[in-house]
Amino acid sequence: WGLSPALGTILSLILVLVMITATLLTMADRKWSALMQDRVGPNRARFSIIPFLRDRPLHGIPHIMADVLKMLFKEDFIPEGAVPNRFLFNLAPLLAFAPAFMLFAVVPVSPEVTFFGMRMQLQVARVDWGMLYVFALASIAVFGTALAGWTSNNKLALLGGLRASAQLVSYEVTLGLTLVGAFIVFGSLRLDTMALLQGMAEPAMQTAVSIANRAGDFLVRDDSLLFGWLPSWGAVFQPVGMVLFLVAAQAEIKRAPFDTPEGESEIIGYFLEYSGLKSGMFLIAEYAETVVVGGIVTSIFLGGYHIPWLEPTIVRTTEGWVGASGTAWLAVLQVFAFILKMLSVVWVMFVVRWAFPRFRYDQIMRLGWKMMLPVSLLNVVITGAVFLWAGRDGLAWVGIAEWIAILFFIGLTAGAQPINAEAGSHASTVATH
Structure with missing residues (x-):
């Protein structure tokens, strides 16, 4: 495709990682x-064809192959009413599938390192407008869901497409505002710069921002800690922004409890008339978007590839046991750290999915417009005021106070009982007697 060998290798690695x-x-x-x-x-x-594995479920791993084979060999059914719009009907899964993988292009999996005399970084695109690229591509998925519902010639599919379009457009506003505070803190829209700056002290951070904006390159730096013990991650400065972004992203990718566009129990969803590989593209796109959200949250709020309390100089100046340089070993450790953080975010999203029932459509709209949007605007105002008045250290103290309030609220609500629980138990006791 005319790509350089290094960029082609990086692109292949990223696609393989996401897939x-x-x-x-x-x-x-x-x-x-x-x-x-x-x-x-x-x-x-x-x-079953392997004798010594015939009676072994292997923790369910064969189900992955069974799913792939089922999707490949199922009939590619096209409803009769979709024949005039066959091109758009076939285009909808692609519009939902492709952006999910293209979004990961700006996510930095590792810092810039030198392998065999070649400088590279596990990031496909290093662009100054990194998060704008994410928002622009994420909005394309709306067209995929809308087309899927409209071209299916099915009222329930159309209803699911309308729900999805309204939900995605509504939460894109909140999704962008939740990150404005992080943009203020790091002074950049580039994910690689934000990940880099989460391991720097204030003077080095200012120098790195000016060089990154001017030359688009990285500095060789050592990690630093706030107040001598606290990692300078985005979650420290923007805890409210991180929580709001996670919730808004969950709604943006239509994961439960925000899965009313699919609504298996009532309308099935916008992909009701899709089967086989096309249905699988919608399914894989949903999980790929989950991976992308985990990568973005890791890069902005969880330090990216940085390993807390590990001094990179120690690893960088140490020879590996197989002769590899310490720089290479440091890159490997940082890649594993990034993947571990990313999977931790994905795990939290899975827990949320199975811990909450599906919200009603009106509840989702009310949450987005009447609750999350005002809080995200207030977070932007407070972040800007504190940053101008007290700098990053002041934001860190405000962030610590916000974390204490969030944990207190979680602890307060964890043991709460419904208001009518006591009345309900009393009524059931009376009924039994």
């Missing part, structure tokens, strides 16, 4: 839901 992770997450989602619901989970698919 493999999204595929494995289908099984992880099943296993985790079974654990939360006290079930065994997927265990019926077996490798």
